[in-house]
């Protein structure tokens with residue numbers, strides 16, 4: 001199962017500044033969900049952002065994802 005988020009911006013976890021400066025993209029495994037005899041693996045494309053706020057030391061951060069699965 002693959003998911004790709006199309007938000008342009010992300011909020012810096014240190015200063016709450018909203019930035020659209022993307023440094024890189026990568027795929028990561030977010031969750032493995034056992035369904036009956038199968039294992040469903042949720043992959044997301046994640047991004048690293050750069051924050052322009054110079055008041056904080058951490059200026060590079062990974063965007064955060066949350067997974068929610070709804071069964072019928």
Ligand SMILES: [Zn+2]
Nearest residue numbers: 012015051053
């Ligand atoms: Zn920041």
